[in-house]
Ligand SMILES: Nc1ncnc2c1ncn2[C@@H]1O[C@H](COP(=O)(O)OP(=O)(O)OP(=O)(O)O)[C@@H](O)[C@H]1O
C-alpha cells in the first residue's frame with residue numbers, strides 16, 4: 001500500500017507578463033467562467049503555466065515529471081515548496097494545505113521536509129566541498145561536530161569520501177552534482193525536488209548519477225520528484241511518470257502502463273523515443289509454449305504433443321508445475337525407441353529465474369540460445385517461455 005505524502009489539487013499558476021498580480025486573478029476567474037486559455041492569454045497578457053493540475057505524490061517513490069520546454073514542469077515543482085505561490089488550488093503535505101502555513105511553519109517545512117537539487121548545482125564557490133554540504137545544518141544552528149559528521153556521512157553516500165576539503169571549482173560537473181545531492185540530503189528531508197538535475201551532464205556521467213540516485217533512494221527511501229526532458233531517463237528512474245503539456249497533466253502512470261496504454265498521440269510521440277527493452281520486463285513477453293509435457297508421461301505421448309503443436313521440443317514440468325528441463329524431439333524419439341531413459345533425454349538449458357528483470361538484460365542470453373528460454377519464478381514454478389521473436393519485436397518497438 002502506498003501512502004500519499006503530497007498532493008496538488010486543481011492547481012493553477014498564472015504569470016502576468018506585466019507583473020500585475022490582479023491580472024493573475026482576473027485571468028483565473030475568466031478561465032473558470034469558461035473562457036479559453038488562448039483568449040485569456042491574449043486579453044489579460046498572462047501565461048497560464050499550470051492549468052488545473054491534480055496529482056498525488058507517493059511516499060518513498062520516485063515521481064518523474066516530463067514535458068516539452070515551457071510545459072510547466074519547473075513551475076509545478078516550485079509550487080511544491082512555494083517558491084511560486086499558486087494562483088489557485090491546494091498544495092497538501094500530509095493532508096495539510098501548506099498555503100495556510102504561517103511564516104514559521106513554512107520555514108520549518110523548507111528546512112526539514114523538502115530540499116531542492118538544481119540543474120546548475122547552485123554551489124558556493126568560496127566554500128569547499130564540506131562547507132557547502134554543511135550549509136543547511138549551519139543555518140539551522142546545528143553544532144559544528146554534529147553537522148560535519150552528518151555531512152561527511154552524506155558525502156560518503158554519494159561516493160565523495162576524501163573530497164571534503166577540495167575547492168568546488170576543481171570538481172567536474174558530475175562531482176559538483178554529487179555535492180548538490182549530498183547537500184540536499186544532509187538536512188535529512190523527506191522529499192527531494194530535482195529540477196533537470198542531470199541535464200547538463202554528459203551521458204556517461206549522467207548514467208552513473210542515475211544509478212547512484214536509485215541506490216540512494218533504495219537505501220534512504222526518500223520521496224523524489226524528478227524533472228527531465230528525457231523520456232529514457234524518466235522511464236529509468238520513475239516509479240510513476242507524469243506528462244505535462246501546456247500546463248495540463250496529460251497522463252500519470254508507471255512506465256510500463258504508459259508504454260502499453262499511452263493516453264494520446266502526445267504521449268505516444270514521447271514514448272516513440274523510448275528504448276522499450278529498458279522498461280518492459282521479461283514477464284510482459286512471456287508466453288505459453290506450444291508443447292508442455294508432464295514428467296512421467298510416455299515418450300510416445302510427448303512426441304505426439306510436439307507433432308500436434310508443430311514444434312520440435314517440449315518443456316517438461318513435474319506434477320506441481322516445477323520446471324524440469326527441455327525435451328527435444330530427437331531425444332524423445334530415442335526414449336520411445338528404448339535407447340535412453342526419460343531423465344537422460346532432458347536437456348538442461350539456461351533459464352530465466354526472475355520474470356521481473358528487464359528485457360535488455362536477457363537479449364544476449366536469448367540470442368545465444370537455440371531454444372526459447374524457459375521462465376521460472378524463485379520457487380522454480382514454470383511461468384512460460386520467451387522466444388527470440390518476442391525479444392526482437394520488443395527491440396523494434
Ligand atoms: N516568472 C515567470 N514569469 C512569467 N512567465 C513565466 C515565469 N516562469 C515561467 N513562466 C512561463 O510559464 C511557462 C512554464 O514555464 P516552466 O519554466 O514551468 O516550463 P518548463 O516545463 O520547466 O520548461 P523548461 O523545460 O524549458 O525548463 C512558460 O511559458 C514560461 O515562459
Ligand SMILES: [Mg+2]
Pocket residue numbers: 073074075
Ligand atoms: Mg524548467
